[in-house]
Amino acid sequence: MAARIWDRLFGRKGPAPLDPSRADLVVVASSFDDAEACSAALARASELVPDADAVLRHHLRIPPAQVEAVCDIAAQDGYTPAPQVGGPGTDALETVILQRVQVLDALHCSQERSRMAGLAQRHDGTADGWDALQPRRATDQPGTR
Numbered sequence: 195m196a197a198r199i200w201d202r203l204f205g206r207k208g209p210a211p212l213d214p215s216r217a218d219l220v221v222v223a224s225s226f227d228d229a230e231a232c233s234a235a236l237a238r239a240s241e242l243v244p245d246a247d248a249v250l251r252h253h254l255r256i257p258p259a260q261v262e263a264v265c266d267i268a269a270q271d272g273y274t275p276a277p278q279v280g281g282p283g284t285d286a287l288e289t290v291i292l293q294r295v296q297v298l299d300a301l302h303c304s305q306e307r308s309r310m311a312g313l314a315q316r317h318d319g320t321a322d323g324w325d326a327l328q329p330r331r332a333t334d335q336p337g338t339r
Contacts, residue, residue, distance in 0.1 A: 212247035212295045212329075214276070219249060219327040220271030222298050223298065225307075226253070232307060233300035242328065248298040249327040251276055253309040255287035256319035268292045271309070287319060298326050 221241035225232065235240060250272075256264050265275050276291040292310065296302065303324070311321040 195204050212252060214249045214274075214293055214295060215229060215328075216329060220330045222328045223247065223310065224323065224325035231300070232303040236298065236300050238290060239326075241331070242298065242326065243331070244299075246296050246328060247266045249293050249295055250289050250298060250306060250324065251293040251304065251327065252306070252324050253322040254290045254292065254310065254314045254319055255322060256290050256314060256317055257286065258288045260291055260317035260319065261288055264313060264319070265292070267313060268310075 195271065220241070220301075222243070223236055225235035228260070236335065242248070254264065263332045265273075268270040272294045273292040274291045278289065307321070307324055
């Protein structure tokens with residue numbers, strides 16, 4: 195992490211940031227259990243590439259009237275709404291998936307999970323869980339050995 199900051203300060207360019215719309219992204223870690231620590235979820239994530247960018251997504255259910263406010267607040271921390279697959283939420287709540295690219299570690303994942311839970315609760319919603327996506331590794335590609 196310090197190397198990234200140092201490189202930015204001195205104008206060195208690193209790899210291009212991860213594009214959340216890439217077609218080859220796969221879920222490499224997730225937790226939809228409030229009682230599970232992020233460290234435990236990441237420890238069981240055998241496909242996660244540590245120290246590499248990931249798309250961290252938080253799955254929220256928010257009243258439709260509050261969705262815009264939630265998205266605006268989350269945008270201040272670099273989150274954008276992810277494209278939805280499937281229908282509307284349940285119990286008159288709309289499913290909202292907020293995502294951003296970051297290096298995933300237990301501390302920051304836990305902080306963001308807590309932040310999203312608080313944001314959802316303040317807007318009469320709930321945070322169902324989170325998942326993280328990274329590009330499919332070459333050894334995972336169909337037809338490779």
